[in-house]
Each structure stands twice: as structure tokens, then as C-alpha cells.
Amino acid sequence: MSRSAHPAGPRHADVMPEGHYSAPPSDLNALDSRVWARTVSRTPQGAVTVGGLDVRQLAEEFGTPAYFLDESDFRARCRAWRDAFGDEADVFYAGKAFLSRAVVRWLYEEGLNLDVCSQGELTTALAAGMPAERIALHGNNKSTEEIRRAIEAGVGRIVLDSFQEIVRVAHIADRLGRRQPVQIRVTVGVEAHTHEFIATAHEDQKFGIALADGQAAEAVRRVLQLESLELVGIHSHIGSQIFDTSGFEVAAHRVVELLRQVRDEHGVELPEIDLGGGLGIAYTPEDDPREPQEIAKALGAIVTRECEGAGLAVPRLSVEPGRAIAGPTAFTLYEVGTVKPLEGLRTYVSVDGGMSDNIRTALYDAQYTVSLVSRASDAGPMLTRVVGKHCESGDIVVRDAFMPADLAPGDLIAVPATGAYCRSMASNYNHALRPPVVAVRDGEARVIVRRETEADLMSLDVG
Ligand SMILES: Cc1ncc(COP(=O)(O)O)c(C=O)c1O
Numbered sequence: 001m002s003r004s005a006h007p008a009g010p011r012h013a014d015v016m017p018e019g020h021y022s023a024p025p026s027d028l029n030a031l032d033s034r035v036w037a038r039t040v041s042r043t044p045q046g047a048v049t050v051g052g053l054d055v056r057q058l059a060e061e062f063g064t065p066a067y068f069l070d071e072s073d074f075r076a077r078c079r080a081w082r083d084a085f086g087d088e089a090d091v092f093y094a095g096k097a098f099l100s101r102a103v104v105r106w107l108y109e110e111g112l113n114l115d116v117c118s119q120g121e122l123t124t125a126l127a128a129g130m131p132a133e134r135i136a137l138h139g140n141n142k143s144t145e146e147i148r149r150a151i152e153a154g155v156g157r158i159v160l161d162s163f164q165e166i167v168r169v170a171h172i173a174d175r176l177g178r179r180q181p182v183q184i185r186v187t188v189g190v191e192a193h194t195h196e197f198i199a200t201a202h203e204d205q206k207f208g209i210a211l212a213d214g215q216a217a218e219a220v221r222r223v224l225q226l227e228s229l230e231l232v233g234i235h236s237h238i239g240s241q242i243f244d245t246s247g248f249e250v251a252a253h254r255v256v257e258l259l260r261q262v263r264d265e266h267g268v269e270l271p272e273i274d275l276g277g278g279l280g281i282a283y284t285p286e287d288d289p290r291e292p293q294e295i296a297k298a299l300g301a302i303v304t305r306e307c308e309g310a311g312l313a314v315p316r317l318s319v320e321p322g323r324a325i326a327g328p329t330a331f332t333l334y335e336v337g338t339v340k341p342l343e344g345l346r347t348y349v350s351v352d353g354g355m356s357d358n359i360r361t362a363l364y365d366a367q368y369t370v371s372l373v374s375r376a377s378d379a380g381p382m383l384t385r386v387v388g389k390h391c392e393s394g395d396i397v398v399r400d401a402f403m404p405a406d407l408a409p410g411d412l413i414a415v416p417a418t419g420a421y422c423r424s425m426a427s428n429y430n431h432a433l434r435p436p437v438v439a440v441r442d443g444e445a446r447v448i449v450r451r452e453t454e455a456d457l458m459s460l461d462v463g
């Protein structure tokens with residue numbers, strides 16, 4: 001549909017412009033519990049609260065844009081994963097989704113382990129007191145310094161990603177006089193039904209060692225020969241924002257086949273299998289994620305069945321959810337700066353943040369919803385595009401959203417489900433100051449990552 005074909009007309013015209021939207025929701029003031037953190041609700045007076053605190057007061061105190069994270073929801077999700085997998089399995093929260101020292105303490109207290117994939121994440125984890133044996137180190141190109149720090153700290157596992165890395169980790173462990181537990185990350189050849197940039201188990205990509213051509217079996221041979229490495233298991237991560245367990249089923253089948261091969265060739269039964277993370281969340285009410293209980297049951301059953309078929313003892317299972325824990329627990333609060341109607345197209349709503357605090361829309365064409373939160377409105381719907389303030393026309397936060405037609409500068413709007421991969425992927429584009437993360441719980445709000453300041457920016461610019 002070409003844009004010039006759209007007649008000028010009412011704000012949401014008879015001939016609708018291209019986009020991902022369906023009909024306007026019947027109630028623009030409703031907050032769909034599938035996409036909002038658990039303690040978010042709208043008061044009878046119209047404003048929205050989180051953890052019992054009014055967003056207008058939060059904006060007043062902490063400014064906008066800002067991420068507000070529902071701590072009790074985060075902790076509840078940790079517990080749900082922990083309880084669902086029980087004592088026979090380990091849950092490693094994937095720190096890349098969002099990590100801070102407060103988060104590390106919550107993970108520790110709720111009984112989760114932690115997957116880190118960089119020195120910064122490792123430092124954060126250790127600084128907040130996560131016991132090293134509960135940390136796993138990932139990465140397709142870990143530096144020698146990262147490896148040294150991890151081994152010295154005594155991390156529970158390093159996940160090996162290439163043949164060069166096998167030698168590198170073995171050498172460093174040897175020099176430090178350690179025997180380091182390791183897993184080998186394999187690519188199982190599954191095409192995950194997700195965006196190309198976040199699928200990770202097809203063979204033509206940078207992560208892992210391929211099962212298909214015997215490379216993974218060769219990696220096992222090499223690791224088993226190295227005194228300073230203790231091979232504890234095989235790791236597979238098939239991608240991200242995945243809704244069904246069929247990809248995990250194929251992955252488990254192929255990983256168990258490798259375990260069988262290893263037993264037959266070396267007489268060794270590897271005690272661990274990690275199926276990675278990647279479980280999807282609801283960004284819009286159309287998304288239908290599985291509950292941890294259901295996932296745990298399905299994955300446990302798949303692994304048990306495959307191992308029984310191969311005559312192997314069932315290894316200890318681990319998983320690495322990041323998005324599924326952090327994602328739904330936060331929203332980004334923005335103030336509307338300008339409202340620009342383009343007749344017959346849509347209304348552009350500019351907010352005080354943008355692609356610097358949420359790159360996912362630009363990067364993956366991710367879909368989000370948005371709501372007016374500083375008041376309720378009984379105005380009719382208008383089709384909007386929520387955009388940021390960056391010098392980039394692709395600076396879109398929410399591509400298509402219906403908002404009340406009386407939306408005006410000064411209103412506060414919020415985008416839910418921004419707890420994962422928003423603050424952690426935030427940038428300083430246009431010298432933006434990255435927003436704070438404010439944890440809210442039982443009527444109290446606390447900054448856990450402070451807003452960047454101009455002084456922070458200037459301190460990097462050494463003249
Ligand atoms: C090895 C590994 N584990 C876990 C995750 C976490 O993924 P998600 O946040 O989608 O659960 C990732 C990222 O995709 C990953 O690469």
C-alpha cells in the first residue's frame with residue numbers, strides 16, 4: 001500500500017496505513033496484565049501506580065525517561081523458575097538481559113545461578129557477592145584476561161565456544177594450577193522461529209561448535225585429553241524469544257545423541273546438559289508465552305525420554321532464562337514532548353528518550369505497546385507512532401499504537417516489557433544520558449542504576 005494512496009481524513013482513517021496493528025482496543029485505559037509487571041494498576045482517579053507508587057510522583061522524583069522495575073515481580077519470577085525446575089536442575093539467570101548488583105543479590109537470595117558473558121558482568125556478579133561456583137562464563141571470544149579472572153575466582157563452569165578457546169582455557173587453568181569445569185557449546189542445527197539476529201543454533205553463525213560434521217565430537221576428544229579441564233557437560237542455546245518447545249526437543253535429541261557417542265567412544269557419561277535460554281515473553285497481548293512450570297515439565301520429559309532411549313543416566317539439567325525473568329518486570333516511563341498529526345497517515349508522538357534506551361524496535365523490528373499513564377482519558381483512539389528524540393528517522397520506540405486522541409505534551413506514557421535488553425543495550429547516541437533503573441517494592445522506590453550525567457560523559461572525553 002503506497003502512502004500517497006491514503007486519503008486525508010480522520011486521525012485513524014478508513015484506509016489504514018501500513019503497520020502491525022489490529023483494531024483499536026475497546027478500552028484505551030485498560031492495562032493488559034500479560035504485558036505489565038504484576039503490581040502495575042490504574043487507580044480510580046486515572047493515574048497508574050507500580051508497587052503502590054504513582055507514576056507522576058516517580059517522574060517528579062526520578063525524572064524521565066526512566067526504567068521502573070517491579071522488584072517483587074522480578075523475585076517472584078526467579079522463584080517460579082527455581083520451583084518449577086526443582087532440586088534436580090539449575091536455573092542460571094542470563095545477566096545480559098539486565099544486570100546490576102541489586103539484581104545479583106536478588107538472584108542469590110532467590111536461589112538462582114548466574115550466566116555472565118563478559119568481564120563487566122563477571123565483576124558485577126562477584127562484587128555483589130554471588131559465589132563464584134554459581135557463575136557460568138560464556139562468550140564466543142573471551143579474552144585471556146576474562147578467562148584468567150574467571151578461573152582465579154573459581155567460576156563453576158566456563159562454556160567453551162571454539163577449538164582455539166579449548167587450548168586457551170586449558171593453558172590458563174594449567175598456569176594457575178587449576179582444573180576448570182567446562183561445558184562445550186554446540187550448535188545443533190535447529191532453525192529457531194525467531195528474528196535472524198537472535199537465532200543461534202543454525203550452523204551459519206558465530207556461536208558454538210557444530211554437531212553436524214563431527215566437530216563437536218572432536219572438541220570432546222580434545223577436552224578430554226587436557227588435564228587442566230574437567231568436561232562436565234554439553235551446552236546448547238537455540239535462540240531467543242521462542243514460544244514453543246519443539247526446537248528444544250530437537251536440540252535435546254541431538255545433544256543426547258552426542259552424550260551417547262561420548263559414552264561409546266570414551267566410556268564417560270557426562271553429568272550435565274544445558275539447554276540455554278530463549279523463552280519468549282509477551283511484548284503485546286498477542287504473544288502467548290509458556291509458564292516456567294510448563295517449560296520445566298516439557299524439558300525434563302524430553303531429556304529423560306531421550307536419555308532413556310540412549311541408555312544413559314539422566315544428566316543434571318540447567319537452563320538460562322534472561323528475558324523471561326527480567327523482561328516483563330519493568331516499563332520505561334517517558335514524557336511526551338510533541339504530538340504531530342500527519343493527516344491520513346498517523347500521529348507522531350515524540351518522547352524524551354528513544355533508540356538510546358530501547359534499540360530493540362530498530363534492531364529487530366520488535367513490537368511493543370504503550371499507554372497513557374499519568375491520567376485516564378475518554379477520548380477516542382488515534383493511530384500513533386511513538387518516536388524518540390534522536391537524529392535518526394528509524395528512532396522508533398513503538399511502531400504502531402492506538403493512543404487517546406487528546407494526548408498532549410507533558411503527558412506521561414509508558415512502554416511495558418522493557419526489563420530485558422533495553423537498559424543493557426542502551427547507548428549514548430547523540431550524547432544521550434542513559435536513564436536510571438529504579439526498583440519499586442511495597443511503596444518504596446530505590447535507584448539501582450543511576451542516571452548518567454553530563455559529568456559522566458565529559459569524564460570519558462579527555463580532550
Ligand atoms: C548462551 C545464552 N544463554 C542464555 C541467553 C538468554 O536468552 P533469553 O534472554 O532469550 O532467555 C542467551 C541469549 O540469547 C545466550 O546467548
Ligand SMILES: N[C@@H](CCCC[NH3+])C(=O)O
Pocket residue numbers: 096198240241360420421
Ligand atoms: N538482545 C536480544 C537477544 C539476544 C540475546 C543474547 N544472545 C534481544 O533483545 O532480544
